[in-house]
Amino acid sequence: MKEIPKVPVKNFIIGNIGVFARNPLAFFEDNRHEFGDIYEAQLSPFITTYVFCKPEYIKHILIDNAKNYKKSFAYGFLRRALGNGLVTSEGDFWLRQRRIAQPAFHRDRLANLMQTMTLSINEMLGKWETYKAHQQSFDITQEMMRLTSDIAAKSLFSSDISDIKDKVIDCINNLNFSISNMLKSPFGRFVTWLPTKNNRLFEANQKEFNEIIYSIINNRRKTTTTYHDLLQMLLEAKDEETGEGMNDLQLRDEVVTIFAAGSETSSNALAWAIYLLLLNPIKKEKLQAEIKQVVGKETPQLAHLSALPYANQVIQETLRLYPPAWIVGRAAQKDDEVDGYQIRKGTQVVMPTWVVHRHPDLWENPHAFQPERFENEQAKARQKFAHFPFGGGPRFCIGNNFAMMEMVLALVMIVQRFDFKLLNEQEVLPEPMITLRPSKPINIKIT
Numbered sequence: 252m253k254e255i256p257k258v259p260v261k262n263f264i265i266g267n268i269g270v271f272a273r274n275p276l277a278f279f280e281d282n283r284h285e286f287g288d289i290y291e292a293q294l295s296p297f298i299t300t301y302v303f304c305k306p307e308y309i310k311h312i313l314i315d316n317a318k319n320y321k322k323s324f325a326y327g328f329l330r331r332a333l334g335n336g337l338v339t340s341e342g343d344f345w346l347r348q349r350r351i352a353q354p355a356f357h358r359d360r361l362a363n364l365m366q367t368m369t370l371s372i373n374e375m376l377g378k379w380e381t382y383k384a385h386q387q388s389f390d391i392t393q394e395m396m397r398l399t400s401d402i403a404a405k406s407l408f409s410s411d412i413s414d415i416k417d418k419v420i421d422c423i424n425n426l427n428f429s430i431s432n433m434l435k436s437p438f439g440r441f442v443t444w445l446p447t448k449n450n451r452l453f454e455a456n457q458k459e460f461n462e463i464i465y466s467i468i469n470n471r472r473k474t475t476t477t478y479h480d481l482l483q484m485l486l487e488a489k490d491e492e493t494g495e496g497m498n499d500l501q502l503r504d505e506v507v508t509i510f511a512a513g514s515e516t517s518s519n520a521l522a523w524a525i526y527l528l529l530l531n532p533i534k535k536e537k538l539q540a541e542i543k544q545v546v547g548k549e550t551p552q553l554a555h556l557s558a559l560p561y562a563n564q565v566i567q568e569t570l571r572l573y574p575p576a577w578i579v580g581r582a583a584q585k586d587d588e589v590d591g592y593q594i595r596k597g598t599q600v601v602m603p604t605w606v607v608h609r610h611p612d613l614w615e616n617p618h619a620f621q622p623e624r625f626e627n628e629q630a631k632a633r634q635k636f637a638h639f640p641f642g643g644g645p646r647f648c649i650g651n652n653f654a655m656m657e658m659v660l661a662l663v664m665i666v667q668r669f670d671f672k673l674l675n676e677q678e679v680l681p682e683p684m685i686t687l688r689p690s691k692p693i694n695i696k697i698t
């Protein structure tokens with residue numbers, strides 16, 4: 252068996268958590284540089300963690316031997332907020348829920364959602380006319396969060412959340428922040444029951460978010476109107492053996508999961524896409540030219556989406572440079588082996604998407620924004636799992652087509668109508684929370 256190099260530790264209990272918590276992205280990247288594509292890091296006392304940065308190894312975990320791997324220890328923290336929904340559940344229960352939800356994400360259904368998406372985007376752009384008239388600057392990340400949560404609520408749950416949009420965003424932000432803090436703190440993660448400031452922040456926001464979600468569920472249970480959305484499918488689903496439907500808690504878990512997973516990821520990607528375009532005016536002009544030629548001043552229709560290769564490439568390249576799900580983790584259920592390295596039962600395998608997506612052996616000039624990398628020929632020739640923003644294997648993102656449609660549509664409609672000036676003088680760095688967010692507001696002004 253080949254030996255796996257280990258990142259040195261000074262303190263047996265804390266291990267590498269301190270250095271990791273200070274800058275998780277640099278931690279994974281610097282250690283890859285020093286130790287190579289597979290190394291051991293002590294990110295939790297008494298649990299072995301391997302970090303995999305090689306596409307073949309990642310494929311092994313997520314596809315080839317996926318049945319041997321469950322979600323890693325870190326997803327336990329996510330479970331505190333999301334409950335036992337699609338992202339965190341396992342085994343037969345997960346499979347049953349996935350089968351129930353899958354049809355809601357079918358391409359035909361998505362085509363029907365296009366109008367909902369364009370209406371939400373247009374509503375936002377209408378508001379931006381006022382910003383323009385008053386020469387008012389704004390934070391694009393906040394705007395994108397409002398947009399994607401509005402789209403998620405309307406398209407998946409037919410719910411209008413206009414009145415409480417800011418409250419919902421605050422809750423998601425605070426839950427994201429408090430869970431990330433738990434994960435990064437060597438002790439905080441073990442004392443989640445103590446009334447610390449962080450734990451209280453978590454509890455208060457969890458309560459408020461639950462109230463909102465339960466009111467969406469209760470209103471739907473009372474209504475006589477028939478809806479054709481995901482919530483309806485979840486409500487009507489029956490257990491094959493017992494004939495029982497989901498109880499309120501199960502429904503809540505699925506709704507919260509899909510709502511949070513579906514809004515937080517796309518909003519960050521869109522904010523980064525606008526940021527990257529503003530830093531790269533030549534790429535922006537190329538996109539503007541494509542939009543002008545294909546869509547003109549019309550509202551984009553379904554047929555346009557496949558005729559906008561460059562817009563798709565801009566999104567793919569943004570997901571490469573700033574993958575919203577910047578890390579994926581699994582835990583081995585039985586002993587396993589990959590390329591002569593032994594993985595013992597219980598080992599945590601961490602796959603830092605961020606590092607793989609900027610790996611110099613896989614990408615030429617890896618830090619540069621070059622959407623052309625995703626032109627057909629280049630993309631086809633690329634190794635599987637060199638680019639895996641939506642994960643892979645059985646746990647592949649269920650919302651991948653939904654997200655691509657939403658992001659391309661929003662990008663096209665924004666660029667079609669407005670041009671901006673970036674007001675930030677310093678580089679906006681990514682902040683790895685549950686998702687990869689901009690560390691500070693990206694302030695822009697319409698020109």
Ligand code: HEM
Nearest residue numbers: 337338512513516517575576640641642646648649650654
């Ligand atoms: C840019 C947008 C998005 C990115 C980058 C993204 C990324 C991911 C990744 C990497 C996973 C797999 C996690 C793992 O294997 O542990 C995942 C799973 C999931 N995503 Fe997404 N996602 C996005 C948008 C969405 C949207 C729009 C929805 C729903 C509307 C969604 C719902 C889910 C769900 C429910 C799962 C769990 C699937 C399962 O295990 O069966 N995601 N996503």
